[in-house]
Amino acid sequence: MALGLFSRNKDSASSQAITADRPYIPAEKVKLTGDPLRQALQTRRFGRILQGRRQWADHPDFKKTYDAASQALDECFALVPEGFVSIAMSIFDQPGSPEKDSETEPFLLARHAVTNAEYQLFVDAGAYEDLELWPEEIWPHLIDFKDGTGESGPRFWQGGRHHRDLASHPVVGISFYEAAAYADWAGYRLPTEVEWQMAAGWRIRSSAHVHRRYPWGDALNLNCCNIWASGHGGTLPVNACPDGAAPNGVLQLIGNVWEWTAADFEAVDRDGRQVVGETLLKVIRGGAYDTYFPWQAVSAFRSGLGCVARAHNVGFRCAMNLPQD
């Protein structure tokens, strides 16, 4: 029996869940070079190269590699200007509900979520075995961060490899800690919650103080995002829905996959009671391809997820501070 999970229509081929009617085709292995600097470029750790001036200054290829990393960073990241953000502190987002206002500094945000192919480099480089990348409190849980066959990697992979057809799709099935470890390994970080909302709501410093409901404007346009009502029934490649880009070209802040942020989820209910999870909740933003209510996929909507949950519809994107020079 062929069942399309979550699908509104029959176009469910892009779902990352393994179904009986879709054989798993593992991605081919890429041989990594042994030279640390060249490997950093090969594995797209551009942030690390820029930070490693002192470490690699004597390397014969440093200047060339540094320039290549700078150029790649320009292509992969976009500037989010300084601005204002109001974060709803109640889970009932009604007028008059408590909000927390923040100002944000300019920063760089990845134009798209981290893909399966990019995350594969992290896995292949042995990052799951590198304890320096993981906070000590999570070490006992590292043995749980396995794929469907017991290899280190995202939950829906098999044999430590992503599905060949999903190379350009956002990686899912990763916990908050895996997302944070990847960002650290690559020389970046996860965006804070206010940074994420600034990028999606685009409330730049101006006299207008306009907050956008969506990165592309205020009206829902199903061609601009991948939510349940869009009818795709699964994740799309990270460069899909170009019409939904933010003014700076950042894609898919709304829909496709929820995105981990660095923030703890703090909120109260209608009666002022704390909302907590069974484990520490981290803020996720943006909604996903299976988000049923369109108003749960807007720039100001907050949700939380247990920090070790490895959901089928949650991925992440990287951020970084502006380079000093």
Add this chain to the structure above:
Amino acid sequence: MSKTVDASPKYAPCLICESTNAPDAILCKQCSAPMALVHEAHAQEREPRMVSILGDSNVGKTVYLGFLLDMLSQRANDFEAVPRGAYSVDLQQIVISHMAYRMFPPKTPMETDEWNWTYYQVCKRGSSPKWVDLVMPDVAGEAIAAEVASPSTFRIIQNLLQKSSGLLLLVDAALAANGSAQPDFFALKMMSYIDTMFACKRGKRISMPVAIVLTKADYCPECFDSPRRFAEANLNRLWNVCESRFSKVEFFASSVVGSLAYATAGDNDVVTPVPLHTALRGVLEPFEWMVAQL
């Protein structure tokens, strides 16, 4: 096959229990099923098929049925569904309006006259479109448990099952995964009740299609990988009775809540579950399978 209904009844026999009622009755005097079901069936000139959605208390019947109907109303998976009568929309509206505000809908009351009934015309599009008239009530879990424990306590449930063309049995996968035997025992009792009701001989298996829907599967993602394997491991009693007594059984994993949190003011406070966001998974598939069996 659907039967033709007498187009001009002097008396209105209840669609569920067949008791005779006055033509202007609103609810059946015997079982409290809405007489609008009968009037609609007369208007359609055919008897609708019924699909029962049963399960233990707190398994998620109301939420499942509400989202199923809402998805069908939005033409999900080549389905088209039209509610027959405004009363059919009530359940869907209650569920959606609560979940949108991150609240679970209130518990279905025990009183049969307060149950929500739905009558939908459902079309599965394709090369040969298939129309099915479906009646699906939202039955209180406590009433089901009482009827199963002591048959004829809620006779409407027995009547409903006898009239049903198929059964969606909802089982709490989260509880089962946490080691509780309660979901397994409840499901076993339910299947045993049906087995007894149809009074099949020992060697003969019951042909009524049964979809076992493992709800709250977001708690135990392995359930989605293989619902059958999950049931075999965690609901072994149910698994065995299905294997030995029912000829058309399929297992499905389903979840509606993307992330569950709890509102609490302290140690002594009542903890209220909060669905932080909604992410539908595996809601339509059991129904799709059921329609294919009808």
